[in-house]
Amino acid sequence: MESKTNFRRKGRATIIDVGRVAGVSDATVSRALNKPDTVSEATRQRIDAAIIETGYVPNPVAKAMVSGRTYTVGALVPTLDHAIFSKFLNALEAELSTNGYGLVVAVTKGDPLREVEKAKKLLSMGVEGLIVSGLSHNEELVAQARRSTIPLVATSYFQPDSHIPAVGYDNETAAVLAAEHLIALGHEKIAVVHGPIRDNDRTRSRVRALKALPQPVTFFYHESSLDYAGGREAVENLPPEVTAILCLSDVLAMGALFKLQDLGVKVPDQLSVMGFDNMAASEFTSPTLTTIKLPITEMGTRTARAICEHLNTGTPIESEELQSTVVVRQSTASPSR
Secondary structure (H helix, E strand, C coil): CCCHHHHHHHCCCCHHHHHHHHCCCHHHHHHHHHCHHHCCHHHHHHHHHHHHHHCCCCCHHHHHHHHCCCCEEEEEECCCCCHHHHHHHHHHHHHHHHCCCEEEEEECCCCHHHHHHHHHHHHHCCCCCEEEECCCCCHHHHHHHHHCCCCEEEECCCCCCCCCCEEECCHHHHHHHHHHHHHHCCCCEEEEEECCCCCCHHHHHHHHHHHCCCCCCEEEEEECCCCHHHHHHHHCCCCCCCCEEEECCHHHHHHHHHHHHHHCCCCCCCCEEECCECCHHHHCCCCCCEEEECCHHHHHHHHHHHHHHHHHHCCCCCCEECCCEEECCCCCCCCCC
8 A cells, every 4th residue: 555655745645546545446536525425334434544544635626616615605804903803703714614614804994896806806716605894885796796696794784674684783773872871971072983984884873873862962073093093183182071982993992091091181080981892902901991892703603604504505694683782891980070
């Protein structure tokens, strides 16, 4: 029997090598790998032993050509710089893997045209499903998915009448929950700090919900870059009458906290700060950050499960609403003035 050392020296082992070691044809090896029920138990055992001996690793491209399946799902996300997306992708990949599927990720930088180009590349790779963030997308992306007859699922947003199924949360409700927490503490002059609105329907929904709230509460809106620097910069432009800052991202809230600490402003004694996302770090800031907990891990798991059930059994993918909650910590209190 030829050793696997010799196979590795010559190059990657093939099913022909496996067949020669097992004493069967390469067609029998192929059947054993793709339709094991058509091969006897004794033959399968010889082939399994030959695979170990030769170090054979199935070629995924060849397997896809034979089966017509790649067992991969694509995800388009705006960035990998924020922990919220890493958390989502971690849960998504874990559930996909449990069901025998792989994950391919592409970063769009929040650019609709870039998203279309990234989607084309994922589709050319043969992904069997496509996951996007939010519901606002270039129509060409939706058309591509339809032409490829693969499921397209939106996340981070819930809208029961959306044109594509969405697994996520109601961003308007989450924003109102945050505002209600501050209002209940007695705040009436609140700065709202948010990232760019133009290509982010989640942020637009949150701001829209706050603008629809009745008086006597007054909100002062400030758009900034969605990073720590954006939160710091927002503090430099606060109206003097503001008693609380509502940041529509924990990243912005942490940036605001850092700047307030530099200025010697005591939080929450002099100014309350609230975030949005419940990033892991929000529990370890000083003071700890009051925030909105978004169901990110659950969203990743539910999205993967819905796609796998659809691909495996044809079960339709339905929109699903997940709940957000307020996490009260040390950074918010009743106003001192």
